[in-house]
Amino acid sequence: MSGLWFKDWSTLFSQYKRNLLLLVVVYLGMALLLDMPFMLYAMVFILGVYAQSAVSFDERSHWDMYAHTLPVSPAAIVGGKYLLGLFAVAAGFVLGLFAFLFSPGVVRGTMSMAEAFVGMLAAAVLALLYFSLSLPLSYRYGSERARTVVMILILFLAVLAMAVTVLLSPEQVQTIQRFFGFRGPDQIWDSATEQTVTMEVEYGSLTQWMRNRHFWWLVGGACLASLLLFLASWAASILVYKRKQF
Numbered sequence: 001m002s003g004l005w006f007k008d009w010s011t012l013f014s015q016y017k018r019n020l021l022l023l024v025v026v027y028l029g030m031a032l033l034l035d036m037p038f039m040l041y042a043m044v045f046i047l048g049v050y051a052q053s054a055v056s057f058d059e060r061s062h063w064d065m066y067a068h069t070l071p072v073s074p075a076a077i078v079g080g081k082y083l084l085g086l087f088a089v090a091a092g093f094v095l096g097l098f099a100f101l102f103s104p105g106v107v108r109g110t111m112s113m114a115e116a117f118v119g120m121l122a123a124a125v126l127a128l129l130y131f132s133l134s135l136p137l138s139y140r141y142g143s144e145r146a147r148t149v150v151m152i153l154i155l156f157l158a159v160l161a162m163a164v165t166v167l168l169s170p171e172q173v174q175t176i177q178r179f180f181g182f183r184g185p186d187q188i189w190d191s192a193t194e195q196t197v198t199m200e201v202e203y204g205s206l207t208q209w210m211r212n213r214h215f216w217w218l219v220g221g222a223c224l225a226s227l228l229l230f231l232a233s234w235a236a237s238i239l240v241y242k243r244k245q246f
Contacts, residue, residue, distance in 0.1 A: 004072065004080035008054040012084075015057065016050060023047075028099055035104040037111070041123035044092035048127030051088040052134050054081055056143040064244075074241045078139075082234045085131045093124050115206045121223060128226040130154070132233035139240045177202065181212025 013020070023046060031039040058064055067077055097113075097120050105111030133153055137146035165173060177183035186201045186208075209215045 004077060008080055008084045009087075011057050012050065012054055016053070020050065024095070031099060032102055032104070037100065037103055037105060037116070037119070040096035040099055040103075040116075041119050043096055044089060044120065044123040045127045045130070047088040047092040048085060048131050051081075051085040052131055052138070052143070054084055055135065055138040059143060075238050078135075078234065078237045078241050081135060082230070082237070085128075085135070086230070089124050089127045089131070092127070093120050096120050096123075112207065114210060118206060118210065118219060121219060125222050125226040128230050132226070132229045136233055136236040136240055139237050139244060179214050180218050181209045181215040184208075184212075 023043065027039045027043040027046075030036045064077075097116060100106055100113060100116040100120075103111070103116075106113060106116065130150060134143075134146050134150045137149050140146075141149065168176075174183060181203070183202045184200065185198050186203070187196050188199045188201065203209060
């Protein structure tokens with residue numbers, strides 16, 4: 001499998017060498033020089049998308065027809081793609097987290113590394129979600145059609161999440177927000193009485209969310225779910241690849 005992984009990595013790097021270097025330089029530059037930390041989150045997702053392109057190159061070169069003549073199993077062929085995707089997301093995560101040490105927000109103290117860590121985890125979860133959905137569909141329908149289907153699936157999930165919040169009553173939504181730390185008491189200045197009063201408000205700061213241990217349950221659950229989906233996608237891709245005619 002290591003040889004297959006090296007083949008995919010060499011193909012991607014030879015085709016996208018300039019793009020990857022430009023992406024890293026531009027995204028790091030915008031994050032550090034222009035104080036745009038969200039570019040580091042985007043970098044993780046984009047690297048995951050680049051890794052998925054390995055399937056496209058195999059399709060164009062008809063490499064799978066040649067691969068069937070090699071003494072390697074379908075599990076190894078597919079596994080190389082998944083290891084490449086996992087490596088790309090992990091590399092983006094580590095590089096982005098290291099870059100945060102020098103970001104203006106962290107240097108000035110207006111942003112903590114804990115906030116950066118949670119943001120990078122969220123970006124990695126989204127990247128793994130996209131990768132996990134796109135790979136089985138790429139083997140089944142082709143990489144070009146798979147991109148369209150994945151975008152439709154992601155849009156459907158977003159609409160479904162919005163529909164759930166609409167169906168819930170305001171009291172139920174507020175209860176969920178309190179449980180995960182998105183809502184709670186805060187000190188508010190009352191201009192009418194010219195005194196500080198304690199009121200329940202919806203928190204808009206990640207720092208406030210992290211004070212609630214249930215928020216970390218949500219973060220941990222999202223990470224675990226993304227890894228389980230990644231493994232399930234791996235197994236599904238092997239089944240699809242075994243049945244596919246080249």
